[in-house]
Amino acid sequence: MxxxxxxxxxxxxxxxxxxxxxxxxxxxxxEKKVSENDKLNIALIGCGGMGGGDLRDHLKTGETNCVAVCDVDDSHANEKANQVEEHSGKRPDIYKDFRKVLDRDDIDTVIVATPDHWHALIAISACQAGKDVYCEKPLATSIHEGRVMVDAAEKYGRIVQIGTQQRSAEHYGDAIDF
CATH class of the missing domain: 1.20.5 (Single alpha-helices involved in coiled-coils or other helix-helix interfaces)
Structure with a gap:
């Protein structure tokens, strides 16, 4: 530097x-004007603070339909379902069990914003179910978990993206070097 x-x-x-x-x-x-047929159908798994922000950002693009929300806490799930309905006029289905979300054939991508220790299991299961994944950081809680997740993404030909907001901009590296 x-x-x-x-x-x-x-x-x-x-x-x-x-x-x-x-x-x-x-x-x-x-919002971009994208035909309904070209929009990605997404599901939010984990409806707490980070999940809410991720959902809001995805909806703002105009390129997604949120068709399902999933959380073990009914109040969180209902709050996010209300947010989707206010935005799009369509209420997403609500689930407590992420496996039922992954069983759906109409979901293209899942947002994983659960507590950290759930990230690996849900992301791997999503890849196995043919879903792409946007996962909040940290992706994994160990090197082994991370390796298994990468292997699953490669094996099933899925895209897995990690939320790295506020981590990858050049000025953060400058701050570390300073």
Whole structure:
């Protein structure tokens, strides 16, 4: 890293943060117009705080239909189902058991936002069921779990993406180096 003063670092970080925020606002200001047939059918598994944010962001794209929400807590599941219904006019089905969600043939992708120790089991099961996965971090709680998850994604030809927001931007590396 080149020599940079604390003042310049703070200034650059602030500029990057504001620029990122403005880009996000502009990108979400208007939903894309995608035909219903071209939209991905998604399901949210884990309807707590991070799941709610992930769901909101997916719905804002205009490229998804949320057809199912799943949580062991009825109040969380109902809250997210209400959010989907307010957004799209369609109420998603509600489940307590993620396996029933994965049994559905009409779901393309699942969002896994459960407590960390559930991520591996649900993501692997989703791959086996032919679903792509967006998983909150951490992907796994051990190297072994992570390896098994990668193997499942490769074996079943699935896409598995990990939420790395606030971890991969260049200025975070600069902060670590500083």
């Amino acid at each position: 080149s020599s940079i003063s604390r003042r310049n670092f703070i200034g650059a970080s602030t500029t990057a943060a504001v620029g990122t925020a403005l880009t996000a606002v502009a990108a979400t200001a208007e």
